[in-house]
Amino acid sequence: MPPKKTEDKKIGATLVVGGGIGGMQAALDLAASGIKVYLLDSKPSIGGVMAQLDKTFPTNDCAMCTMAPRLVEVGRHKDIEVITLADVESIKGTAGNFTLKIHKRPRFVDEEKCTGCGLCVANCPVHNIIYVTPEKDKIDISDEHAKIMNSIIKEYEDVEGPLVPILQRTNETFNYLPEPVLRYTADKLNMPLSVVCRIATFYKTFSLEPRGKHIISVCLGTACHVKGAGRVTSALEGELGIKRGETTKDMLFTIETVRCIGCCGLAPVLKVGENVHGLMSKTMVPELLHTYEKA
């Protein structure tokens, strides 16, 4: 066979355009075959739409749990070079031997020095404008609540990163996170209210609405879903006359849903407060509620 012309020769580097879940997996597969990969995305980071999702259809599994291992693997792989904030400007050559011209937009931070610590976000002079206005002095909190918060904040004064444990204790104490308390906490910790709200709204365990005395957390993870958690949830909703996420008028029960509480062998499972009830069925619901009503 005559030797191939130079322009026909295939050389080993590939470009994957789009750093979503598909792009990341393609880059990992190519890199695993020993090929150098350039993973290009027009956004400031890879992850794509999946990074913005909470749960995925049909099992309601956590999108981040599916994506995070791939993100880490792509970031660490020696043969994958991630190029973000960039677009393909032109392409020359043929399949297997081509050259691209990439236009990379400025990021306005030194990518070599950035460690992703997030401190620049917390100290952003634009967001913090709200915090330094006179509103700061108008926190409408009762003396009793201020006293409770002072003692909670004092408990964690030597802890590094005290916000999450303070919010956990506050949530336990009030059964939810009242707005004046969040403002007071931000003020006492000398941090922007936006940072406190970001944490308070991120974790499902925190509530911004008053909740009932007994919080029923029904697991809708895969194992419980398959074993009939949906029927148990419907029975609870029917008995209490509320939907998931709501609280009964007498403030006795709140129904919440969670994803896997770690005892899949007992599926379907629900928790009332910290008490775990396994192997549930819809017929067991009235008696369970009755027990807690009496308690």
Ligand code: FES
């Ligand atoms: S899926 Fe319900 S406990 Fe694991």
